[in-house]
Amino acid sequence: MEAMKETVDQNLREMRDTFASGRTRSVKWRKTQLQAIIEMVKDNEDKMCDVLFQDLGKHRTEAFRDELGFVMRSAETALKCLDKWVVPKKSNLPLLFYPATGKVISEPYGTVLVLSSWNFPISLSLDPMIGAISAGNTVLLKASELSPNTSAFLAKTIPSYLDTKAIKVIEGGPDVATILLQHQWDKIFFTGSPRIGKIIMAAAANHLTPVTLELGGKCPTIIDHHSVSKDMKSVVKRITGAKWGSCSGQACISVDYVLVEQSFASSLVEMLKPVIKSFFGENPKESGSLARIVTKKHFQRLSRLLSDPRVQASIVYGGSMDEEKLYVEPTILLDPPLDSEIMNEEIFGPILPIITLRDIQESIGFIKSKPKPLAIYAFTKDEKLKTRILSETSSGSVTFNDVMIQYMCDALPFGGVGESGMGRYHGKYSFECFSHEKAVMEGSLAMDLEPRYPPWNNFKLTFIRLAFREAYFKLVLLMLGLKK
Amino acid sequence: MKETVDQSLREMRETYASGRTRSVKWRKAQLGAIIEMVKDNEEKMCDVLFQDLGKHSTEAFRDELGFVMRSATTALNCLDKWVVPKKSNLPLLFYPATGKVISEPYGTVLVLSSWNFPISLSLDPMIGAISAGNTVLLKASELSPNASALLAKLIPSYLDTKAIKVIEGGPDVATILLQHQWDKIFFTGSPKIGKIIMAAAAEHLTPVTLELGGKCPTIIDHHSVSKDMKSVVKRISGGKWGSCSGQACISVDYVLVEQSFASTLIDMFKPVIRSFFGENPKESGCLARIVTKKHFQRLSRLLNDPRVKASIVYGGSMDEEKLYVEPTILLDPPLDSEIMNEEIFGPILPIITLRDIQESIGFIKSKPKPLAIYAFTKDENLKTRILLETSSGSVTFNDLMIQYMCDALPFGGVGQSGIGRYHGKYSFECFSHEKAVMEGSLAMDLEARYPPWNNFKLNFIRLAFREAYFKLLLLMLGITKGVRK
Numbered sequence: 001m002e003a004m005k006e007t008v009d010q011n012l013r014e015m016r017d018t019f020a021s022g023r024t025r026s027v028k029w030r031k032t033q034l035q036a037i038i039e040m041v042k043d044n045e046d047k048m049c050d051v052l053f054q055d056l057g058k059h060r061t062e063a064f065r066d067e068l069g070f071v072m073r074s075a076e077t078a079l080k081c082l083d084k085w086v087v088p089k090k091s092n093l094p095l096l097f098y099p100a101t102g103k104v105i106s107e108p109y110g111t112v113l114v115l116s117s118w119n120f121p122i123s124l125s126l127d128p129m130i131g132a133i134s135a136g137n138t139v140l141l142k143a144s145e146l147s148p149n150t151s152a153f154l155a156k157t158i159p160s161y162l163d164t165k166a167i168k169v170i171e172g173g174p175d176v177a178t179i180l181l182q183h184q185w186d187k188i189f190f191t192g193s194p195r196i197g198k199i200i201m202a203a204a205a206n207h208l209t210p211v212t213l214e215l216g217g218k219c220p221t222i223i224d225h226h227s228v229s230k231d232m233k234s235v236v237k238r239i240t241g242a243k244w245g246s247c248s249g250q251a252c253i254s255v256d257y258v259l260v261e262q263s264f265a266s267s268l269v270e271m272l273k274p275v276i277k278s279f280f281g282e283n284p285k286e287s288g289s290l291a292r293i294v295t296k297k298h299f300q301r302l303s304r305l306l307s308d309p310r311v312q313a314s315i316v317y318g319g320s321m322d323e324e325k326l327y328v329e330p331t332i333l334l335d336p337p338l339d340s341e342i343m344n345e346e347i348f349g350p351i352l353p354i355i356t357l358r359d360i361q362e363s364i365g366f367i368k369s370k371p372k373p374l375a376i377y378a379f380t381k382d383e384k385l386k387t388r389i390l391s392e393t394s395s396g397s398v399t400f401n402d403v404m405i406q407y408m409c410d411a412l413p414f415g416g417v418g419e420s421g422m423g424r425y426h427g428k429y430s431f432e433c434f435s436h437e438k439a440v441m442e443g444s445l446a447m448d449l450e451p452r453y454p455p456w457n458n459f460k461l462t463f464i465r466l467a468f469r470e471a472y473f474k475l476v477l478l479m480l481g482l483k484k
Numbered sequence: 485m486k487e488t489v490d491q492s493l494r495e496m497r498e499t500y501a502s503g504r505t506r507s508v509k510w511r512k513a514q515l516g517a518i519i520e521m522v523k524d525n526e527e528k529m530c531d532v533l534f535q536d537l538g539k540h541s542t543e544a545f546r547d548e549l550g551f552v553m554r555s556a557t558t559a560l561n562c563l564d565k566w567v568v569p570k571k572s573n574l575p576l577l578f579y580p581a582t583g584k585v586i587s588e589p590y591g592t593v594l595v596l597s598s599w600n601f602p603i604s605l606s607l608d609p610m611i612g613a614i615s616a617g618n619t620v621l622l623k624a625s626e627l628s629p630n631a632s633a634l635l636a637k638l639i640p641s642y643l644d645t646k647a648i649k650v651i652e653g654g655p656d657v658a659t660i661l662l663q664h665q666w667d668k669i670f671f672t673g674s675p676k677i678g679k680i681i682m683a684a685a686a687e688h689l690t691p692v693t694l695e696l697g698g699k700c701p702t703i704i705d706h707h708s709v710s711k712d713m714k715s716v717v718k719r720i721s722g723g724k725w726g727s728c729s730g731q732a733c734i735s736v737d738y739v740l741v742e743q744s745f746a747s748t749l750i751d752m753f754k755p756v757i758r759s760f761f762g763e764n765p766k767e768s769g770c771l772a773r774i775v776t777k778k779h780f781q782r783l784s785r786l787l788n789d790p791r792v793k794a795s796i797v798y799g800g801s802m803d804e805e806k807l808y809v810e811p812t813i814l815l816d817p818p819l820d821s822e823i824m825n826e827e828i829f830g831p832i833l834p835i836i837t838l839r840d841i842q843e844s845i846g847f848i849k850s851k852p853k854p855l856a857i858y859a860f861t862k863d864e865n866l867k868t869r870i871l872l873e874t875s876s877g878s879v880t881f882n883d884l885m886i887q888y889m890c891d892a893l894p895f896g897g898v899g900q901s902g903i904g905r906y907h908g909k910y911s912f913e914c915f916s917h918e919k920a921v922m923e924g925s926l927a928m929d930l931e932a933r934y935p936p937w938n939n940f941k942l943n944f945i946r947l948a949f950r951e952a953y954f955k956l957l958l959l960m961l962g963i964t965k966g967v968r969k
Contacts, residue, residue: 097890208900280935438871441887443880455760455761
């Protein structure tokens with residue numbers, strides 16, 4: 001550990017020297033790094049798909065869609081938009097201060113620490129790095145040790161594409177994270193669980209380091225079957241594709257549970273079954289299109305969630321598990337008890353509880369009884385219900401009539417609220433996430449207003465009153481002695 | 485006290501859940517009430533500011549009352565605009581899906597204010613929280629007890645008591661407050677306490693805005709502003725001593741100037757100080773006093789260092805009973821003295837001399853990032869170097885402290901000087917969660933979205949990412965087969 005501490009000290013020292021040299025401030029440097037990230041992904045697509053298969057059993061199409069293609073597109077957006085993003089923003093100052101002018105310039109924080117999660121180990125490492133780099137920072141990445149092949153791959157490949165004096169990779173687990181967090185960073189970006197998020201923020205507090213925490217939660221999916229009955233087939237396909245087609249439900253924005261009216265529940269279950277079979281075949285374990293559970297520990301957690309006898313009793317589809325293959329079959333539960341563990345922690349796995357309500361309007365109260373999630377999904381064409389969802393619930397985001405694709409729209413800020421996180425990124429928000437917006441005022445020495453200075457008297461007080469009210473005409477009268 | 489806090493928070497949460505604070509009408513009513521409250525009680529407010537800090541009523545009006553009324557008026561005028569959702573342009577691929585970002589209140593906000601501007605640092609954040617639709621609980625500083633008591637008494641008679649609450653007390657009350665879960669915490673004060681606040685907030689994953697402090701340097705490039713040096717000196721004097729006697733987070737902490745100009749500068753300060761505060765500043769009525777004995781003793785200790793004492797070139801007299809410290813100038817106190825290593829927060833102005841003003845950059849960088857950097861210069865190269873090579877909450881050229889009055893400029897720190905910002909629209913944003921809303925469409929279902937995976941679907945996704953719509957079309961028509969990586 002001493003050696004690791006030494007490594008971290010050294011890395012941080014070099015990053016600080018590099019930042020102080022001004023090299024990362026140049027737009028040219030930033031674009032070069034962004035381009036290099038694109039090249040790195042292009043050149044290593046096969047290798048990346050390999051490690052994602054080794055760590056998570058991801059199909060290469062899933063890997064491309066959720067990680068590689070996503071990263072390349074994110075870097076390309078930054079490349080294209082950077083010249084626009086770095087332009088200072090003019091601020092309109094009150095006439096009183098004429099001819100002073102104001103603007104806001106974006107300045108990199110300096111040294112950034114990115115701690116990524118194991119479920120999308122490539123994109124959750126590279127996408128925040130893209131943001132940090134485009135904002136002109138130096139970055140150190142620690143990927144998750146639970147996706148060791150990917151972590152090793154990034155540790156080996158990044159140094160051969162990117163500026164090693166500014167962009168660094170360290171591998172390791174919680175002990176390494178602890179050492180990293182003892183140091184002073186200018187910004188910390190963390191993706192992971194709320195529990196660890198609290199630890200990160202508390203550590204950051206020691207140095208007053210600003211943090212962005214992309215956490216999790218139970219993302220509910222409301223199905224208002226009355227208003228979307230015509231399109232129910234699409235609804236079911238979208239939920240199925242999202243729940244099981246992206247890292248087997250191990251995603252922060254995955255569909256955690258479904259809310260639907262009692263009267264429609266069994267139809268829904270009957271509609272889900274053939275769709276699951278069409279996606280994953282009769283034997284999903286052999287389909288190659290279903291990611292596996294990341295580690296034995298996580299498998300055992302899911303196993304424990306399902307082993308509650310009352311939860312077992314609620315299984316209406318699937319339920320089989322294979323610890324050796326870290327496989328959990330796409331599983332549907334119908335009304336597991338609301339006080340069971342599975343209904344009180346983020347599932348993060350291929351188990352879908354369907355919770356029935358008498359009236360879909362009750363979904364609002366249900367959602368509000370739980371911590372604020374990262375995303376709320378609702379399949380409905382009922383404008384009133386949509387309005388209620390938007391104004392009565394709180395979440396990082398809300399998506400109507402689709403699931404998870406808000407992640408792909410980089411015009412939308414991606415981040416949580418409450419337990420699901422703080423801060424946001426994607427697109428321009430990534431640039432802002434890693435920038436300090438510095439206010440710059442250019443004053444003028446031309447004119448000196450006496451009312452600015454003591455000793456105080458009624459004239460000066462009256463002047464200041466009128467100045468605040470921007471009552472310029474009256475101010476003029478006052479100065480001409482016409483007003484008292 | 486714990487019971488009181490529990491009760492207050494419970495009522496705030498119920499009020500928030502009722503939706504009352506979401507209505508723009510409600511918010512405007514509260515903002516209008518804040519303006520009324522200040523208008524109706526201007527004299528009382530000036531009284532308590534005089535009692536707590538010895539502020540002249542003009543200083544009190546300029547820095548606190550007028551400022552608050554203007555801030556509330558701005559929010560009133562702009563609120564309708566601020567609450568409008570922002571449209572987001574989604575990629576063509578998702579057509580006809582649409583996106584927008586809506587501003588949503590966090591819910592329950594805790595405002596902890598500082599003693600130096602107890603009215604404005606309490607009410608201005610509250611204006612932000614209210615305009616964003618939150619419920620708010622304020623704890624003002626116990627070190628400005630009269631102002632705190634006045635706010636505790638007045639606010640309930642003007643504002644909606646079920647949504648906006650005031651609690652009085654010191655660190656023990658703050659500790660109890662911080663044990664509870666808030667949706668947002670806004671703190672103004674020292675970095676030391678800021679860390680404690682952030683650590684407490686971490687327990688509940690509560691986002692924080694911390695308006696802290698630092699040593700705000702003032703660079704005087706005497707070569708390029710020689711013509712206007714009289715204004716420069718007046719502005720620095722007015723900034724340093726005319727606003728709470730230097731006890732301000734954005735006050736001029738110390739001056740950097742070339743050695744060759746130092747004595748001239750000092751000689752220019754003396755008559756200006758006299759013209760502002762007379763021969764006996766203690767009796768001028770225009771110089772705020774030090775807030776408490778403890779703070780007085782801190783300043784006294786800073787000056788007691790014999791090497792610092794030896795560097796006094798003007799002022800230096802102190803009166804513990806009257807909590808008065810004379811406007812004091814130091815010339816080159818030792819750089820390792822306490823006074824050069826902590827925020828002074830008092831009416832003592834060190835002048836640090838350099839051989840070349842360019843060295844000011846390196847000097848500033850050797851210290852924690854301050855809330856503001858001031859530089860009197862017309863040298864564009866120096867300005868550029870300052871902007872690029874230093875980091876601070878803000879930079880103001882050729883003036884000081886008035887950036888605080890321009891609510892088009894974000895007000896906040898970086899590094900040790902703070903996290904987050906407010907003023908003007910930034911206040912509204914400070915207390916809002918910006919929620920992304922996507923309206924998807926069930927009209928079209930792209931098979932390429934779903935397993936089982938095959939080359940067609942992979943190619944589709946590749947082309948979709950590249951927004952190569954024509955090729956996508958060809959692919960779908962079966963005219964394209966393979967797609968290069």
